[in-house]
Amino acid sequence: MDLSSQSDESRVLIIYTGGTIGMLVGPSGYRNEPYFLTETLRCQSRFHDPLEDSLFSNSASVEGYRKWSNSGRTTPVRDEFTPVTVPSATLPLSMLTIRSSRPIGVAPTLSPDNLTPRNVHTECTQISEDVYEAQLPSLVTPRSSAHGKKGKRIRYAILEWNPLLDSSNIDTDDWIGMATEIELNYATFDAFVILHGTDTMSYTSSALSFLLEDLGKTVILTGAQIPLSQLRNDAIDNLLGALTIAGHYIIPECCLFFNHTLYRGNRVSKSSSYDLNAFSSPNFRPLVNVGIDIVVNWNDVIRQTNMRRFKAHKTMTSHVATLRLFPGITADTVRAFLTPPLKGVVLETFGAGNAPQRADLMSALSEACERGVVIVAISQCAKGSVSDAYETGRSLLQAGVVPGGDMTPECALTKLGYLLSKPELSVVEVRELIRTPLRGELTLPPGSAAAPSIGQNLTNIHDVLAQVVRLSSQPSHGGPQITVTSPSREHEEDAAAQWSWTAAEAASTESVLFPFLVHLAAAREDVPALRFCLESQVPSTPLGEGGKAHQAIAGGIVNCVDPSSGRSPLHVASLNGSEACVQLLLEAGALVHLRDSLGHTALYYAARTGHECIVETLRKAGGNLGGSDVEGGFASLAVTKAWRSGDEHAVRIWTKAGVDTSTLTIAQ
Structure with a gap:
């Protein structure tokens, strides 16, 4: 869903885990340098322009550029050698509250008194076991613009991991850490961008697609082949593209953005260590193509229809592995590979799911399946799916091997690790769920429905x-009726011709x-x-x-959305108090996080109009107050008024909507 007409500003959290994008050249080659990325983005006006005084912010039209140029201003250079020449009182140093599962470090930033870089000593507080909180300075992009019309700005903060990790060092605990960071900040931000090394990015994007359960906001992984520190790089396009999509669209999936293309995260593999077009999705077309226009393939975007609140699954078994078949592989090798504590195996087969037809090899696979090992067959080919078209493929099915369709090796492995970490699932249920698309990770056989x-x-x-x-007609009271007719079948050809x-x-x-x-x-x-x-x-x-x-x-x-108000059908039904319509819309995939042109959520309208049951339904479906509900003070104002008037019913509704009434100060 396009957010460009929603509210004036969107909030994005960038979780910087490491990778090439922020590296500098060291004695032994490229290495990560703490806070380099944050400082670099702060000094580039296309990534940070709080006063809207840069060339980027004043070039939406000829008139705007000429006015800016004739004013004698130049694009400010925000570094320690060239102070910004604007009054310090006008510099918005907005701080955002960030939570993390690890201690939060604070990068050098602009001091509000003299506008020169200085370490802002922000205290990192441990608020509970493994949960830390700190105030981080935010960066803000220029407004998006098209044909002279100003759009929204993206305010973002960078949560930098310490230490920064090369992607080759990422493991399952780090996947859980990323999922936890998103869960801790889910209600505060509209979207999330994860900066990650490219080597294992497709593993991470696949794993997070499963760990982030009932996701209702955009999560995008990106990185670079050439670091931002180099004059010629792909880091700027990748980061700015991911940030733009995350700030302007609700695509409730875990995605991967690279080389002007947004992919479904569990459909990609790294296909080149050399090209800037490093990733491919051979069995599923991109969700977004970024060219002159940003084209979103909305029909392919997943709609969540289960009406549950978002949560991060925080376990993943590491007792899974990948075995690639090759001509001459022995049964002893397969048996040794399948020994405990292994619980799941991705079997990379020949072609469309074929394997050598040797009795000892099939016996080794069958014994492991009977023991409870879940074996999933995928193709060694990058494009295509396994099938039972060949006798050599059917023998695997008879041995108990589960067909994995057209899943990538990265997806099949992480899906196995995710499902096998759920103690409530039996082996039979895991095998059934492997064949079921949980996050759009595999393609079902095409239907036979003909074109209309x-x-x-x-x-x-x-x-x-x-x-x-x-619906449009008022009660006629005997007046004339409007009738719509359609051509009969015998006149269908005439109608077609006309x-x-x-x-x-x-x-x-x-x-x-x-x-x-x-x-x-x-x-x-x-x-x-x-x-x-x-x-x-x-x-x-x-x-x-x-x-x-x-x-x-x-x-x-x-x-x-209605173009005049920016409201979705869920806004309308919530405002009018129609419980049945709200329920039906949520079941069909209505987004609870959409905000209208005034920056209000459907939850805000339900609470404001006193529809308690709808508030409860929206909260169960993952709804949170956001945008101007909170930042504009509308929710707190409503609670204050209810408190003053002694309206306990309204106070109870706003409390259910998520307002912490204990922190409000009621003026006498």
Whole structure:
């Protein structure tokens, strides 16, 4: 879902774990240097422009640039040798509260008194076991702009790990640490960017896709092949691209951004140690392509429909491994590999899931499966899937090996480690879940549904129009009625000739009608009409000219926003107190973290209008107050007013919505 029309500013937490992106040349080659990355970004106006006085912030239009240029100002250089020549009182030094599972270090930053770099001594407080809290200075980007129109800014803080890690040293505990950092800061930030080395980034992105359960916000991993310290690098494009997508769109998945492309995190592998295009996703197209325009393939973005609050799973078994078959592999080698404490194995097979047909080899695999070892077969080929088309593949299935579809080796391994760490799952259940797409990590067999005919398209449009007319019309009291008719089957060919109807045109027409209809249904608390909209969902149409798919509604009909207010159907249903509509929208994948043009969440509107049951439902679904709800003081103001008037019912509702009433100071 596009956030550009939501609120004026979004918050992103960058978790800097290490990697090439922030390295400097040392005596023995590239090495990580603490706080170098933070200082470098602070001195570049495309990454940090708090006063909006740089060239980047004043070049959205010719008029703006000329005004800035004629003022005699220049883009400030914020380093220790060239102080910023603006009054110190105007410098916004915004601090953000960050929580971490490890002690938090503070980088040198600008002092508010004389605007020169100085260590800001921020105390890191341990608030509970393995939870630390500190105030970190934030950086803020220039506003995004297009055709002279100013958009939103991205305010972000950098949580830097100590020590910084080369990605070859990342292990399962570090994956759990990253997931924990996101969980601790989930309610405070709109999205998360993880800076990571490229060598094992695809392992981390796959692991986090499973560890981050019921994720409702954007998480993006990125890094670089050439560090930011080099004049020619890919670090700027990768970091700025990831930051831009994270700050402007809600894509509730763990993703990987590299070389102008956003991939689903559990679908990628590192394919080159040399090219800037280092990653590939051979079996699943990218979620976002960044060119002149940012093109989001919304139909491929996962919609969470289970209505549970986000949590980080904090265990992963390390007793899993990968075994690659090769001609001449012996049964003794396989038996030795499969000995305890091994619990799961990713078996990289030939081609479409084939293996040598030797009785001793199959016996070794069968014995391990009977002992409870979960063996998953994937293909050694980068592109394609395992199947049972060959007899040599079916023998593996008979031995108890589970087909892994088109999962990557990194995904299959981390999925095994994730599932086997859940004590509540039996071996049979783990084997079944391996074959089930949990986070879009494997492709199900294609359906046999045929493309809709012209008659079906016309019928769909007729149904939509009929619902619009029914909901839009006031009680007639005997007045004239509006009737919508569709052509009969015998006149279908004539209608087609008159309309020159295509699937793309049908999708375009529906995409215009459905947003109006779904908002109208939510406003009127008309559950049947709302269900009609959500069940239709306006799927993507077949490929058009040039192989491009026609996208109907960005983010899906369930999250379409009203252009005048920025409200989603969930905002409307929550404001009107329709419990049935709220429940139906959440089941269809409505995003609870969306904010309207005023920066308010659906949870805020439900609490403000006193709909207690909806507040409870939204909280269970992962909703939190955010944006201007908290930063603008609207929630605290509402609680203060309720407290003064003795409205205990309202105070209770706001408490359930997440307001800590014990910290509010009520003026007498």
